Amino acid sequence: MNYDYDKTDKWSILEYSKKLLGKTLEEAVGKGVINPVHGKGQLGQLVEMYFFGIENNNRQEADFPEAGLELKVTPLKELKDRTLAIKERLVCTMIDFTEDQKIPFERSHIYLKCAFMLIPFYLHKEGVPVYQLKFIYDVLWQIPEKDLLIMKQDYEKIVAKIRAGKAHEISEGDTTYLGACRKGQKGDADVYYTLLDGSKAEIPAPKRAFSLKPQYMRTILEFAKKTGGQGTYNTSALVHGYGPHLIRENDLKKKSFETILLERFEPFYGTPYQEILDLIGKEGSKAKSKYYLVANEILTKGETLGKDVLKSEEFQKSGIVIKTIRLTKSGRPAEAMSFENINYFDILQEDDWYESRLYDIFTQRFLFIVFQEDEDGNTLLKKAFFWTMPAKDLDDAVLYWSNIKSAVKDNHIAPEYFYRESDHKKFHVRPKGKNASDLTANPNGGFVKKYCYWFNHDYVRAIVDNAELSD
DNA sequence: GCATGATCATGC
DNA sequence: GCATGATCATGC
Numbered sequence: 001m002n003y004d005y006d007k008t009d010k011w012s013i014l015e016y017s018k019k020l021l022g023k024t025l026e027e028a029v030g031k032g033v034i035n036p037v038h039g040k041g042q043l044g045q046l047v048e049m050y051f052f053g054i055e056n057n058n059r060q061e062a063d064f065p066e067a068g069l070e071l072k073v074t075p076l077k078e079l080k081d082r083t084l085a086i087k088e089r090l091v092c093t094m095i096d097f098t099e100d101q102k103i104p105f106e107r108s109h110i111y112l113k114c115a116f117m118l119i120p121f122y123l124h125k126e127g128v129p130v131y132q133l134k135f136i137y138d139v140l141w142q143i144p145e146k147d148l149l150i151m152k153q154d155y156e157k158i159v160a161k162i163r164a165g166k167a168h169e170i171s172e173g174d175t176t177y178l179g180a181c182r183k184g185q186k187g188d189a190d191v192y193y194t195l196l197d198g199s200k201a202e203i204p205a206p207k208r209a210f211s212l213k214p215q216y217m218r219t220i221l222e223f224a225k226k227t228g229g230q231g232t233y234n235t236s237a238l239v240h241g242y243g244p245h246l247i248r249e250n251d252l253k254k255k256s257f258e259t260i261l262l263e264r265f266e267p268f269y270g271t272p273y274q275e276i277l278d279l280i281g282k283e284g285s286k287a288k289s290k291y292y293l294v295a296n297e298i299l300t301k302g303e304t305l306g307k308d309v310l311k312s313e314e315f316q317k318s319g320i321v322i323k324t325i326r327l328t329k330s331g332r333p334a335e336a337m338s339f340e341n342i343n344y345f346d347i348l349q350e351d352d353w354y355e356s357r358l359y360d361i362f363t364q365r366f367l368f369i370v371f372q373e374d375e376d377g378n379t380l381l382k383k384a385f386f387w388t389m390p391a392k393d394l395d396d397a398v399l400y401w402s403n404i405k406s407a408v409k410d411n412h413i414a415p416e417y418f419y420r421e422s423d424h425k426k427f428h429v430r431p432k433g434k435n436a437s438d439l440t441a442n443p444n445g446g447f448v449k450k451y452c453y454w455f456n457h458d459y460v461r462a463i464v465d466n467a468e469l470s471d
Numbered sequence: 472g473c474a475t476g477a478t479c480a481t482g483c
Numbered sequence: 484g485c486a487t488g489a490t491c492a493t494g495c
Contacts, residue, residue: 289487289490338489430474430476479488480487
């Protein structure tokens, strides 16, 4: 094979890489070229070796060091409606708990490697050798300055936990764009690490890697789709192409992402719902989600963003989930908290908790907006805070997930087989449908009611109480 | 007061 | 027509 590109020039590498588009690796390099022994490896390594002619190495530097470009071969999956979606987070580089805490973001491996990435997207199919999977899009992505500001804050948050000897408490929900995901083989022992003062951390932590969160990857995929997969990058298009902005780049230089958003709620603390509407000059809604809608308005500073803050650039890229909590006079949540419906087909396919849908839902980053009813029947905005599920609760969530999985497998899709709220196990399962006759297909045949994931009242209360304490 | 099953307005 | 972000209605 003739490796016809200039290894010092990103644009040349991009042009060359487009030869992969619409083909499998085997088709691109010629049938029979790929050594079947190597064929068991990762597609990324095979592309490096056979398509680019680069020897594999384990150095923590970019794949094309002279061009400052990292190659990230990335899988897509096909949804039921045939659209292509991100299959998983993009794993960038392993976290070295001992060493990384000494390095500022600007000199970190993650920054030096991933500031410029060449991302060929391919369509994953179960059971097909990786070199027979087809490349669909090809993008050269430079992480925009504004995103780097947020990633720097993310990096510092992760590193701060390591420095405090709390690497075992790191969660993907801690951060906005850059995540610290679990990475390792099943059964890997937790690792010990050394703190800055030379002492050993008391509690070892599971191996983790820096990654770009699935939601962030989704926006790169959207960009790929928009440009027809004929990948190129354009920073201003990236910054302006994703809907309205919630935050100015300059503000991020002074304050954290969280602080900026939370400060928008503070002026309304203690203010009744109706008065908030008057202040921001909006009409109320009859929807059950009216408090959620008003929270959106506050977050967007009453600007005409459309109704949904989730359309803003930062929320698209971060995947932060806004949830409202309404407390009664006594301080108990008026309702338990519901999540999406259980996909009975998908959960049966899930073998690994860390790759399950529920894990993704529960490790999301939440922005909770708390309202409370007063003596006069008004509902006042009480406070807003960010939250992510602590590791110890995720340990309970595994059991919840297993229970649901086996109930579905045994064709026991009914409340008596699921966690009930009266079991007091933090989570439960309850119906969520249009009405009682709103059914969905049962993997075991026929149709069943729709059920969804819930947090118990008591669990929601504990979250709110905890947030009060940390003030 | 609480748990449980049922259901609603909205946006796309 | 369906997913989303929820609240309503009922019985103990």
